[in-house]
Amino acid sequence: MKSKRVKRIINDRVLYLMLVPFFVYFIVFHYIPLAGNVIAFQRFTPARGISESPWVGFMYFQQFLTSTYFWRVLRNTVVISLSTLIVGFPAPIILALMLNEVRVNWYKRTIQSITYLPHFVSLVVAVGLLVQFSSMRGLFNDIIVMFGGQRIPLLQQASLFVPMYVGAEVWQTVGWGSIIYLSALSTIDPSLYEAAQIDGANRWQQMWAVTIPSILPTITVLFILRTGTLLTVGHERIILMYNPLTYETADVIMTFVYRRGLIDLNFSFSAAVGLLNSVVNAAIIFGANAISRRVSDTSLW
């Protein structure tokens, strides 16, 4: 039995050879950094390296958990994530339902082409345009003035950061997010609509009685999987959008890790915060995935 296995492995040596770059990449660029997280338990300096740096146990974790920054970044992460979920999750569903009702094909295709576009555009371009529109002389301020308001630097207001972020995020992702629902909508049996029409249901009633129940399983699965990323926010977008004036509401776990680690060069402290975040994230993904598997037989793995 064992020798048969060994024989198969020898027989497949070319296949293993093909996997060499795969292993080199994942070991060097994923598993070695993963192991490198031990610096979170050390007072690490690059000069001393991992082998020479003194061990400090959970000191940096404690330092983070008891600092005032802990609550700020946790609160901001959860607030931004939940706001994005509340607005950003239904938005593509609604767009898909609206597109689904369009009978004129060219119109539907045009709107689809336009709304998919932002997905492909660089975050830097998207945020760059937002910065221009939000500036003192920008379009948003022109609109504020039109309604009798005063010009304000919109991206420098801590109180406006979350709505600005959510708006930008939804603007860039709503069209693309609708694709998966549109494909679910396309599989609905047309005879269901005919039956509803015979029962005298109008378009609105048909949507509630036929369309929405039909895509509910898709919605459920995507919602559960989405909750797996609850503590993951688009920190790249935030890094482009925020500034010291808005840190109070904009600074999230990952932007904090980035600033503390790569700008202030507190490697160990920052690695501790990052590791904590990775562990909690992995736990949430596992949880969401387990629930999804139980509820719907669908899971990520």
Add this chain to the structure above:
Amino acid sequence: MKLNKVLSFDTANYLMLAIIGLITAYPFYYMIVASFSEGNSLLSHQGVLVRPINFTLVAYERVAQNPRIVRGFLNSIYLVVTGVGLNMTITSLSAYALSRRHLVGRSLFLMFAVFTMIFDRGLIPLFLLIRNLGLYGSLWSVILTFAVNTYNLLIMVTFFRNVPESLEESAIIDGAGHFRILWSIFLPVSKAVVATLILFYAVGRWNGFFYAMIFLPNPASWPISLVLREIIIAERMSEFLGGVDVGDQGSVSETIKYATAVITTLPILLLYPYLQKYFARGVMLGSIKG
């Protein structure tokens, strides 16, 4: 009465979709129109911009003459060409091997890759690794950090698993080795998925800025996205671009921002018909599990 109701349902729907379309498209339209406008007129303009104000190509002339921007564009092309070449080589080799059902350890290897999607490697350890490998400051830091995307790999594994075994068997009878089978059978029959993944990787490479920002201290090696960040978001245009004359700094620098944003987006716009076609297919492929 009834007809009236149907009309209002449709009218409201079509109208709202038109508004959504306008809100989505306008920023791009504005970016293009502003890039062809004269700077001072643009700065003093208020409200919606319909067409270029005092049409001029001066912003593009400045962009073409600016070594930093030209360099950024070329760096991005280099990043995409070598990066995607490496991505596709490793992804297809791995996907082929991992899709062979008889391969001992196959599911273990897949888990080995999937684990990295769930458990993030950590920003700081990655940064220190790049420094230790001597890649800090080199474009290869960014190229190698993203040599394989696990999600893309899984798409290709799933696709390769569905290649009919008869095709493979007849090739083996003809004496072809695995490399040969991959190259002359698997890749040609998987053209759609290959195109999808090339586009997935290429768009990611072209648009990425974050890791370039942390791994590349020298502006000479920056990709265009990072150059754009510096001039449009960090507002360090004059220090960064140097060559802008003091006299017209205000006016031209405003339109240079838009012109740079346009050339950053141009490759995406040119590829857009393909992107739409293949990406939508990619979304569907991703939702099927093997």
